[in-house]
Amino acid sequence: MIQVTDTISIDENEIHEDFILASGPGGQNVNKVATAVQLRFDVLNSPSLPPEVRERLIRLAGSRMTKDGVLIITARRFRTQEGNREDALVRLIELVRRAMEKPKPRRRTTPKPAAKKRRLEEKRQRGATKRMRKPVSKADE
Incomplete structure (x- = not known):
């Protein structure tokens, strides 16, 4: 179990x-070893998330969310x-924590x-x- 809150x-x-193969740091290893991680989390079918958190998470994820409701986080830093796995997991936890916060209602002014x-x-x-700035017309003279 991954404890979010x-x-x-x-x-x-x-x-x-x-x-997956990653661009960026890694030297010659970059073409041989798949170090980047693509983390997939099925938000729509997850029993771990309350409905209101699920809705906010879908809104927060934006383009990282597929049509099927799967959140994809790619880490290649x-x-x-192991470093990329940890990074992707931390980013997922942070996203879920942000989705936990209820937005402040807007007061019309x-x-x-x-x-x-x-x-x-x-x-x-x-x-x-x-x-x-208008030119003076003949009638106004």
Whole structure:
């Protein structure tokens, strides 16, 4: 079990890891050894996540989420498989923790009367400035 928070823990069987060739650090090893890890976590079918956390996680994941509801995290920062496995797991845990936080509800506000008055006065000033730039017509002379 991977402990995310005191209330949420993810079973290791829910996480699938594939090792792929990685670009970046590794020297000649980069073409021979699959050190990058692609972590897959089925968010939609996971019994570990409460429904509201699942919805927020899907929204937070963005393009990392497939159409089938599988979250894919690719880690290739380190030269070793173990380093990249740990990195991918840490990123998954961090994403789930961020999804745990309830967003603060937005409170609608209205502009103050003084701000409205100021805005309208600035519009009048701007209009007057633009009117002054017009060429003088024959009727106005």
